[in-house]
Amino acid sequence: MNNGKELVKVEHLTKIFTSGLIGGFEIRAVDDVSFTINEGEIVSLVGESGSGKTTIGKLILRLIQPTSGRILFKGEDILQFDKKKLKTYYYKQVQAVFQDPFASFNPLHKVDRAFDLVFRSFLRDVSEDEKKELVEKALESVGLNPREVLGKYPHQFSGGQLQRILIARALLVRPSLLIADEAVSMLDASTRIDILNLLGEFRDKYGTSVLFVTHDLALGYYISDKTIIMYRGTIVEWGDTEKVFHNPLHPYTQMLLESVPDLNVKWEFKGIEPEREEGKVYEIRGCRYAPRCEKAMDKCFKLRPPMVEAEKNHWVACWLYYKR
Numbered sequence: 001m002n003n004g005k006e007l008v009k010v011e012h013l014t015k016i017f018t019s020g021l022i023g024g025f026e027i028r029a030v031d032d033v034s035f036t037i038n039e040g041e042i043v044s045l046v047g048e049s050g051s052g053k054t055t056i057g058k059l060i061l062r063l064i065q066p067t068s069g070r071i072l073f074k075g076e077d078i079l080q081f082d083k084k085k086l087k088t089y090y091y092k093q094v095q096a097v098f099q100d101p102f103a104s105f106n107p108l109h110k111v112d113r114a115f116d117l118v119f120r121s122f123l124r125d126v127s128e129d130e131k132k133e134l135v136e137k138a139l140e141s142v143g144l145n146p147r148e149v150l151g152k153y154p155h156q157f158s159g160g161q162l163q164r165i166l167i168a169r170a171l172l173v174r175p176s177l178l179i180a181d182e183a184v185s186m187l188d189a190s191t192r193i194d195i196l197n198l199l200g201e202f203r204d205k206y207g208t209s210v211l212f213v214t215h216d217l218a219l220g221y222y223i224s225d226k227t228i229i230m231y232r233g234t235i236v237e238w239g240d241t242e243k244v245f246h247n248p249l250h251p252y253t254q255m256l257l258e259s260v261p262d263l264n265v266k267w268e269f270k271g272i273e274p275e276r277e278e279g280k281v282y283e284i285r286g287c288r289y290a291p292r293c294e295k296a297m298d299k300c301f302k303l304r305p306p307m308v309e310a311e312k313n314h315w316v317a318c319w320l321y322y323k324r
């Protein structure tokens with residue numbers, strides 16, 4: 001149900017973390033990143049560990065502040081939201097599900113409380129009967145039996161079951177945007193596919209957009225309309241999933257896809273440089289991938305390549321495609 005309308009517009013977003021007090025160093029976790037998420041669109045954010053995926057999710061959720069750049073939600077800068085707008089943003093517009101479901105539950109309270117909080121904070125006018133029906137439907141939609149869930153404590157569930165409860169809660173308010181950060185990595189293969197299909201259903205029925213953060217190329221391919229490939233805080237390539245996967249342009253994306261013989265097979269990272277080279281790579285002014293790139297030219301080490309639209313809805317940041 002992608003109607004071509006922009007829901008989220010990320011513009012030149014940069015987040016620099018400073019580590020240590022004296023003699024500390026800076027980490028450019030996200031470095032001049034721009035992309036859009038349309039209404040009713042599932043966008044995968046794919047990249048290896050430490051490439052900045054979670055940081056982007058947190059910035060969109062306003063859990064952390066950007067160093068520079070901005071994020072527009074339905075055309076409005078989220079940093080300028082007043083208290084009222086922020087409340088609506090958190091409950092009605094944006095919901096998030098993270099990798100570790102245990103961290104999202106208070107072990108002293110029954111899991112029902114997770115739903116109560118949503119009703120108390122946002123769906124206040126809903127009658128008790130309606131609440132019950134909504135919760136039951138939400139639980140059933142993620143393959144859980146409400147009678148086996150309600151009234152129980154978090155420790156009585158597996159991680160996968162808790163994750164499904166959190167996804168049910170997130171979808172209960174039918175948010176405009178769901179940020180799913182490695183949200184299905186703890187689930188077994190068949191539940192994982194059920195949840196992915198459920199996200200697709202929500203997109204089709206209610207126009208929910210999803211930012212699907214993953215290090216698993218196959219999951220990204222399965223679920224998303226668009227794919228963003230990240231490398232060390234930068235976007236190297238993004239666009240329609242079919243185009244990115246079937247006509248990869250950036251040497252990094254090509255390397256990734258070559259290392260996945262079959263898209264149904266889980267992607268294992270290959271060739272990550274040793275830790276001690278980390279600082280060196282972060283200082284690079286040009287393309288972050290240049291030190292690993294077989295096609296790198298002199299200027300790749302000196303200048304950051306601009307993002308160019310190489311074909312319709314397919315962008316790449318690589319000097320090989322820059323024509324001017």
Ligand SMILES: Nc1ncnc2c1ncn2[C@@H]1O[C@H](COP(=O)(O)OP(=O)(O)OP(=O)(O)O)[C@@H](O)[C@H]1O
Nearest residue numbers: 017018019027029048049050051052053054055056
């Ligand atoms: N609060 C923080 N303080 C300092 N550095 C941070 C902080 N949060 C993230 N980083 C650093 O920023 C970089 C990007 O981290 P981020 O968690 O966004 O990556 P990721 O792609 O989500 O990785 P993963 O898949 O492992 O979660 C990493 O080098 C990380 O160590």
